[in-house]
Amino acid sequence: MRxxxxxxxxxxxxxxxxxxxMAPRLILMKADGSVSIHADDRAFKPLNxxxxxxxxxxxxxxxxxxxxxxxxxxxxxxxxxTIEEIAHDSSxxxxxxxxxxxxxxxxxxxxxxxxxxxxxxxxxxxxxxxxPTAIGPVxxxxxxxxxxAVAVEIKRRGEIDGVEQxxxxxxxLNRDPALKPVRGVFAAxxxxxxxxxxxxxxxxxxxxxxxxxxxxxxxxxPRLF
Amino acid sequence: MKxxxxxxVLADAVAWTARTLPVRPSVPVLAGMLLDAGxxxxxxxxxxxxxxYEVSAQVSVEIDVEEPGTTLVSGRxxxxxxxxxxxxxxxxxxxxxxxxxxxxxAKFTLLTLxxxxxxxxxxMPQLTGSVGxxxxxxxxxxxxxxxGRDDTLPMLTGVRVExxxxxxxxxxxxxxxxxxxxxxxxxxxxxxxxxxxxxxxxLADTAKSLTTGAEVSIALSAGxxxxxxxxxSGGGRRTTTRLLDxxxxxxxxxxxxxxxxxxxxxxxxxxxxxxRVSLVAERNTPLRLAFSDGQLVLEAGTGDEAQAxxxxxxxxxxxxxxxxxxxxxxLDGLNAIDSDIARLQFTTSTKPAIIxxxxxxxGADADYRYLIMPVRLSS
Numbered sequence: 001m002r003x004x005x006x007x008x009x010x011x012x013x014x015x016x017x018x019x020x021x022m023a024p025r026l027i028l029m030k031a032d033g034s035v036s037i038h039a040d041d042r043a044f045k046p047l048n049x050x051x052x053x054x055x056x057x058x059x060x061x062x063x064x065x066x067x068x069x070x071x072x073x074x075x076x077x078x079x080x081x082t083i084e085e086i087a088h089d090s091s092x093x094x095x096x097x098x099x100x101x102x103x104x105x106x107x108x109x110x111x112x113x114x115x116x117x118x119x120x121x122x123x124x125x126x127x128x129x130x131x132p133t134a135i136g137p138v139x140x141x142x143x144x145x146x147x148x149a150v151a152v153e154i155k156r157r158g159e160i161d162g163v164e165q166x167x168x169x170x171x172x173l174n175r176d177p178a179l180k181p182v183r184g185v186f187a188a189x190x191x192x193x194x195x196x197x198x199x200x201x202x203x204x205x206x207x208x209x210x211x212x213x214x215x216x217x218x219x220x221x222p223r224l225f
Numbered sequence: 226m227k228x229x230x231x232x233x234v235l236a237d238a239v240a241w242t243a244r245t246l247p248v249r250p251s252v253p254v255l256a257g258m259l260l261d262a263g264x265x266x267x268x269x270x271x272x273x274x275x276x277x278y279e280v281s282a283q284v285s286v287e288i289d290v291e292e293p294g295t296t297l298v299s300g301r302x303x304x305x306x307x308x309x310x311x312x313x314x315x316x317x318x319x320x321x322x323x324x325x326x327x328x329x330x331a332k333f334t335l336l337t338l339x340x341x342x343x344x345x346x347x348x349m350p351q352l353t354g355s356v357g358x359x360x361x362x363x364x365x366x367x368x369x370x371x372x373g374r375d376d377t378l379p380m381l382t383g384v385r386v387e388x389x390x391x392x393x394x395x396x397x398x399x400x401x402x403x404x405x406x407x408x409x410x411x412x413x414x415x416x417x418x419x420x421x422x423x424x425x426x427x428l429a430d431t432a433k434s435l436t437t438g439a440e441v442s443i444a445l446s447a448g449x450x451x452x453x454x455x456x457x458s459g460g461g462r463r464t465t466t467r468l469l470d471x472x473x474x475x476x477x478x479x480x481x482x483x484x485x486x487x488x489x490x491x492x493x494x495x496x497x498x499x500x501r502v503s504l505v506a507e508r509n510t511p512l513r514l515a516f517s518d519g520q521l522v523l524e525a526g527t528g529d530e531a532q533a534x535x536x537x538x539x540x541x542x543x544x545x546x547x548x549x550x551x552x553x554x555x556l557d558g559l560n561a562i563d564s565d566i567a568r569l570q571f572t573t574s575t576k577p578a579i580i581x582x583x584x585x586x587x588g589a590d591a592d593y594r595y596l597i598m599p600v601r602l603s604s
Binding site for chain 2: 208
């Protein structure tokens, strides 16, 4: 990732022509070869950009400036940056990004709930996380105080499809003579009323999880206990 | 089935029964209201029932029955219709698979639901005792205000009911405040000792709606074998609700018994001042109270934001104290006390304070206590 802050003007030459007058801007040159020009607003959205594959040719001009020409490898469209002055120029090796993990909280909730399994009730014991079934692993299998098997499905937001998923697991788990009867617990930070109705109708109990309490994060507001 | 009933009697009974209709019925019949006209205990009566597997409600009113019978119709629709009928005698009759509601010049034809699919309402547990309905409703509303609304700790969404002979103690807490009320009642068995955790919202609604009768009879299912259930009845209405599981916190240990300062303030002036001053308090910013000899200074807002100050007369015994509260929680407590003078007892600015009404006679214990956790004084 190369970051350049420079006073530049930009001309796009291709199917459309566009011109950005001389002004200070941020130029991002990414490892995939893409180039984008940003102003100090609009969050992620560049003023102008060139998608990969493309090549960059840098030539110095007589007056101490430079002209960078970004050429698209297939269409031949060009982005011409006329640089008057460079304020910042640095390159950083970022490596491969692990990607956005939307289910990070869910995995963490599973880990935390397994650690504090008695959140579900006194005397609960963990059998294992990711208990395998023929159609995929169920988040947690545990036993209640009376030794009955309990399958737990964990979600951040508890919606109808989560209940459906747990129902499928329960159907399979209840075919196992060593486990049955298996009860279901639908655990989420927030459970939608519709999901709660469906769960209750199927005999699945709902548990609302407090992520902060499981993580041991105390609220700022003092409490009685 | 055919019977006649006055519109007001019917509308009241239907409206009361409709309160417990489930919002999202998982089985269509649960959206129904059961109408049972016939002879019950030697009288012509109409019984209306609703049930959502958590809460059941049944009301019984005297009517003229021409032809006894039972039918099930959409409860919401019946409630809407009866509320809007003209003030005349209503005649309800069945016509094949339909129910006809006729009143004055208006006539409605409703579809029926299959009566045989309707679940049997749970039996009322055995009568445990009774209490004046107004006193009960007042006590419940004083306590229910402090109950939690968050499902992460289901036991805090309930009101703990402790019965010890002739004394009933109600308590609820959401961890920021705790409300405790003691009242006397007439137990069936003076030796009785029992506890129950009743969903706060249901209890508050029930207590309020049973003030039509002079007394409320309370029936608590005994023993641990049966599923926990509590029933309330009075004025021809009876309702049951399932109890909550879980251990209620040991709240008595939270109530301090020694104090460094005790302040007394006119309640209505105090409430008005809190409402005014907290106008400038952004959400979650505290209302600051400074008690010194003869006066109470209320302040809210800080720094570059809007600020408000108000000074009230107040009596103070003991040390001067500066303390800050969430204004909504403070108002809940002040509104709940049943005295013109609010008494506030403090230990320090970081320890919980107790709000009570000033007892009628000096030295008497207040029967209602509202414990409130202060927030940090921000300067």
